[in-house]
Amino acid sequence: MPLKVLIIGAGIGGPALAYTLRRLNPDHNITVIDRYPELRTTGQQVDLRGQGISTMRNLGLLDKVKEIGVEEEGIAIVDTHGKTKATFRKSETGTGKQSFTSEYEFMRGDLVKLLHDASLKDYGGKTSKDGGVHYEFNKSVTALTQDAAGVDITFSDGTTGRYDLVVGADGQWSKTRKLLLGAPASAAAFHSLNLICAYYTMPRAPGDDALMKMYVAPGGRGLTTRMGCTPTTTQAYLGMRADPEALAVRCGAPFVRLPPEKQKEILAEELRDAGWQTDRFVRGMRDAADFYAHEIGQVRIDGAFAKGRVALLGDAGYCPSAMTGMGTTLALLGAYVLAGEIAKRGDGDVEGAVRGYESTLRPYVDEIQKISPGVTNLFFPTTRVGIFAMHTVLGLIETFRIDKLIMWLTPEDKGGLAIPEYPEIRFEEKDGEKR
Ligand SMILES: Cc1cc2nc3c(=O)[nH]c(=O)nc-3n(C[C@H](O)[C@H](O)[C@H](O)COP(=O)(O)OP(=O)(O)OC[C@H]3O[C@@H](n4cnc5c(N)ncnc54)[C@H](O)[C@@H]3O)c2cc1C
Known part of the structure; x- marks a missing residue:
């Protein structure tokens, strides 16, 4: 039975999920809303790392991501006179191993547009009258209640709807999180x-x-x-x-x-x-x-980020912060796992899929959210001595090529966790791409 799905937030995670669900079943009726008046294609450079690369490959979108890639050769640390203190060139491994600069760098807006357009594309298969993906802007959710059979939603324009699955992909300050957990627990997260x-x-x-x-x-x-x-x-x-x-x-x-x-x-x-x-x-x-x-x-919820028929996705549920460089990767992986769990269990077991999403994704979230102690102090020192120490440490890393050594010694995927495979989501094979 096709599902009636509401996705709140047309950033990165929301459209990625809409795209994947539509490809799994063109009859799913998927509505994506955003409180903004139009698709928000602003934002600066973001990238794919580790598990994000395999996710986009399985989603059949890695080649498209290469097309929107921006040229960045690496990173130079400069002093107040503009003098270079250390330089790190980008990696070109073709895998998940990345140095400070990934080989999959692109503008956030281009990725949002890529995912939005992909979610609206017809990939074959019959779409019923009510099926497919619909975007509605200038719209948010004011109330959410769920029972065993569905989720009741009241929208900001006063209309209401009942859905089989509701996904909050509305970013770091998610209102869905607040509605799901209550204001104190949401703020504490x-x-x-x-x-x-x-x-x-x-x-x-x-x-x-x-x-x-x-x-x-x-x-x-x-x-x-x-x-x-x-x-x-x-x-x-x-x-x-x-x-x-x-x-x-x-x-x-x-x-x-x-x-x-x-x-x-x-x-x-x-x-x-x-x-x-x-x-x-x-x-x-x-x-x-x-x-x-x-x-x-970081968003670290004390308890589950998905309950019953409501799931939080991306920054809304488990923002890892820009300090990890993994926000885009984790939002895409989250969309892939949620859709994969639905595919694995069949459309009739949404609550099982939501539980599967939480338990499957949790180890990745915990791993990706780890920030090495001292990272903030290293990159944002407060004193001149601290800045001198930072320049010295980074200069040594460059001289002794320690960044390359670390890259070769560490696993491609963060924490050595390969992404879960869902045979239903091998879209790159369906599209005839080589792995
Ligand atoms: C405008 C913008 C610019 C950004 N620029 C950068 C950047 O330069 N570098 C960087 O590292 N990260 C940036 N980010 C964050 C980055 O996109 C996310 O950290 C990450 O990619 C995870 O994506 P996400 O889909 O979970 O959240 P986001 O990409 O943040 O998307 C959330 C979406 O939800 C919508 N939304 C929010 N509240 C509601 C609501 N109540 N109802 C309905 N919709 C709602 C927002 O308008 C947005 O479209 C930016 C985010 C935004 C929204």
Whole structure:
């Protein structure tokens, strides 16, 4: 029996799940909603690593991902004069083994669009009148209740619906998580890493080249440029260590709840005298229409991220944070496992599939969320001595090629966990691609 599915959030995980479910059964009736007025194709560079590469291969989308890839040769650590202190070139293993720069780097918006378009494509098979994938924007969920046979939803426009499966893929600050777990448990699941980051594009300048440039200033502040966008623009990344509660007291509200103009003002103030290209970053930020800022943290739910017929997917349920570099990979893997568990059990056992999703994905989530102690201190040192130590350590890693050694000694997939295989989801074979 085809399923009536509601997916909340048209970011990365949501459309990936819609695509996979549709290919498994073109008769599934899948609605994807987003509170935003249109598909949100903003955001800067993201990548695939470890299990994300095999996931996209099984989904038959790895070749498409290569087509949207951006050229980045590696990463250079620079000092306040722009002098390079260490350089790490990208890996080209063709597998999951990646150095600091993955060989599968692309713009977030291009991936969102790729997954959205793929979910709407006809892959053959009969689609009934009600089947297929439908997107609705400017829409969110205000109430959710479930019983053994279905999930009742009230939408922001006052309409209601009953679904066999509801999936919250609505990002780090997921409202679905709040509706599923209650506000206190949902808020308690977010563990701040005491870092604020902002991403935007600014006009390209001489000296911007195919190497990502990373500069760290005293006070735990960081500036980074990357090139993978249009020929006339450069991606700008700002990072700063901040105690969110102290910052909220100073700003009169939590930083993430402030309007973008106010966030820009605060970041400009915090970056004052940071050195290197600070003035350029601040000018670019003031004019940026694609500015996006957030607090870096992990979502670690005390208990299950999927219950009954409701599942949380991607950042909503288990955001690993930008510090792991695995957010995109984990959201895609989550979509693949949830669809795989439905395929494995058949459409009649949604609750079994949701339980299977939780138990199958949990070891990957636990592994991917591990952050080595000292990583924040290494990349966001607060003192000049700390910055000197960081330059020295990274210089030694480059000189003795330790990054390459680690790459060859560690398994391709994070924690050595190969992705689960679902014979129903070998779309690359159905599409005639070689593994
Ligand atoms: C605009 C934007 C820009 C980003 N830029 C970067 C970046 O530059 N670098 C990086 O590493 N990560 C970035 N991220 C985060 C990154 O996409 C995720 O960490 C990761 O890929 C996991 O994807 P996800 O599908 O779980 O969540 P997301 O990609 O965050 O998608 C969540 C979706 O849910 C929607 N949504 C939120 N609340 C509701 C609601 N109540 N009702 C309905 N819909 C809702 C959002 O509009 C969004 O489309 C960005 C996210 C967004 C939304």
